[in-house]
Amino acid sequence: MHDHRRLGRDLGLFDTDPLMGAGLPYWLPDGAVVRHALEEYVREAELRAGYRHVYSPVLGKRELYEISGHWDLYRGDMFPPMRLGAEEVVLRPGLCPHHALVYRSRARSHRELPLRIAELGAMYRSEPSGVLGGLTRVRAIHLNDAHVFCTAEQAAGEVRAALGLIRRAYADLGIRAARYRLSLPGPGGKYVADPELWRRATALLKEALEEAPEEKPEEELEKAPDGLPYEAAEGEAAFYGPKIDVQIADAAGRETTLSTVQVDFHQPARFGLRYTGADGRRHRPVMVHRSVVGSVERAVAHLIEVHGGAFPVWLAPVQLVVLPVGEAQEERAYGLVREALALGLRAEVAGPGQGTLGARIRAARLVPYQAVIGEREAAAGDRVAVRLRDGRRPGEVSGAELLRRVAERARDRGGELWGPA
Template identity: 95%
Template sequence: MHDHRRLGRDLGLFDTDPLMGAGLPYWLPDGAVVRHALEEYVREAELRAGYRHVYSPVLGKRELYEISGHWDLYRDDMFPPMRLGAEEVVLRPGLCPHHALVYRSRARSHRELPLRIAELGAMYRSEPSGVLGGLTRVRAIHLNDAHIFCTAEQAAGEVRAALGLIRRAYADLGIRAARYRLSLPGPGGKYVADPELWRRATALLEEALEEADGLPYEAAEGEAAFYGPKIDVQIADAAGRETTLSTIQVDFHQPARFGLRYTDAGGRRRRPVMVHRSVVGSVERAVAHLIEVHGGAFPVWLAPVQLVVLPVGEAQEGRAYELVREALALGLRAEVAGPGRGTLGARVRAARLVPYQAVIGEREAAGDLVAVRLRDGRRPGGVAGAELLRRVAERARDRGGELWEPA
């Protein structure tokens, strides 16, 4: 594996600046493409799984986090409040309090449950400068977050479904889970003081893990959230260091704190269970891991440039730009690397991480063909330009890993 901090900068994916501050990386155009493709993948997967997407503000009144429990139990990891007139507002450390307010914005019936609310939203953590690094540990986090409001009987099934989403995403993205961890409270930590709450939540997670095709997991004390236990999906970086990427948490605490209710089939008022779930964790940490896993040679659908067209000489540049315009019209990311960028060999080497290279010489231009070179070294030979674009678009749409198969 590669170190994403070096490779990400070498490839022009992200960078930092002292004037922005430590732990606050910015995304360059190619990195923004990777990030956007990942975000779209997750949104589509969530829509297919029955999630509804919302937007919520990155600020909240201090009172909001006092109700949620963050202010008492998580304050050391939050940025200081800001005074606005007679009020204090805080950069949110998580999205869950906002989604609890979305849920309670109107009366809810059991017929609406499970209600799956998702958001790719920003949150902020006051991380010590000594632990910051690249994209894996930052202070401004964009989290693929969701909260499922359901009955107690539905909770284990929703946890299993979330595990299924995570495992499918990892298969599509080429991510390997290092291990699955059941994170429990430990001595000395700041946790909600409600033993029955912890017992019920832990039992639900254990039930879901046991029924998820015998998924192996390890229990770890001291790793729980302050409001409940969680399933952490651990990944390993280039140096073998483990971090958490995806999480699933069962929460009885915040529904009680916010007075969340639904009406059951008998007309009685009941309290829902809140399942917190993140399929790929933070966008920053997910992209960092993808850089390391793929070494910058991203799958077609994630690649910043999917097709580069290389005219051998100036006489072929017109056809090269025409082919790129056709590719862009199909939604592909394509560009021309013309003779002004050096010899053909130099341009081929510079584009070594691009999945598809299309070389146009005199013979190809005369026959409306391109000589195809694949990133993996194969050369399928002369192909009609339209056929190449069809194949690339198909691979990008299907998110397939194989670059080329016989027609």
């Protein structure tokens, strides 16, 4: 694996500036493409899984976080309040209090549950400067977050479904989970003092882990209800409840948490959340927190390291580069790029003004597809000589055929660059 801090800068994906401050990286155009593609993938996956997306503000009154419990137990990791007249507002440390307010914005019935609310939103942590680094530890975090409000009977199933979303995303992204961790409270930590709620939440997570199919080839999943192997770890729980953490390993072998699923009985009680049951009585929902790819920053950092900048076609900042051998072929090259852009592909021309053909090919070594147009290809009409990132040369094809193949690979998110026609 590669170190994303060096490679990400070398590839022009992100950078930092002292005037912005430590732990506040900015995204350059190619990095923004990777980030946008990842965000769109997650949104599509969530929509297919029955989630509804919302937007909520990055600020909240201090009172909001007092109700949620963040202020009492977590304020050391929050930025200081800002005075606005007689009120104090705070940069949010998490999205869950805002989503609790979305839930309680109107009366809810058991027929609406499970209600799955998702947002890709910013949150802020006052991290010490000594722990900041690259994209993995930052102060402004853009989290793929969601909260499922459900009955107690539905909770274990929702946790299993969230684990399924995570595993599918890892397969599509080329990420391998190092291990699954059941994160529990430990001595000396700051946790909500309600042993019964902790017991119930832990039991639900254990049930979901033990009934989820083991990681096997997709065709075997339905017949393999063996449970996911996991390790319990004390002292790693959230302040309001236990969680399942999906651990990944970086280039140096250090483990970090990327994805998480949590069961929370605490905040529904703090915010007075209710739904009307089939019996006509008022009941309290369970709140399942889950993040499929964690923070966008940490996810992209890991993708840089896993792929070494050679991203899958659908994530690649540039999917196709067209290389005219000489100036006489430039018009045709730009025409092919216009056709690619019209199909929604990311393509550009690397013309003779940028160096020799060999130098341009080397400069585009991480681009999945290279289309060379020389005198012979131009004389044959709509023909290009194809070179693939993995070194293969499938030969000459029509420009239309090449664009069709690239579009298919980008659409199906497959890893094979040049499969059957």
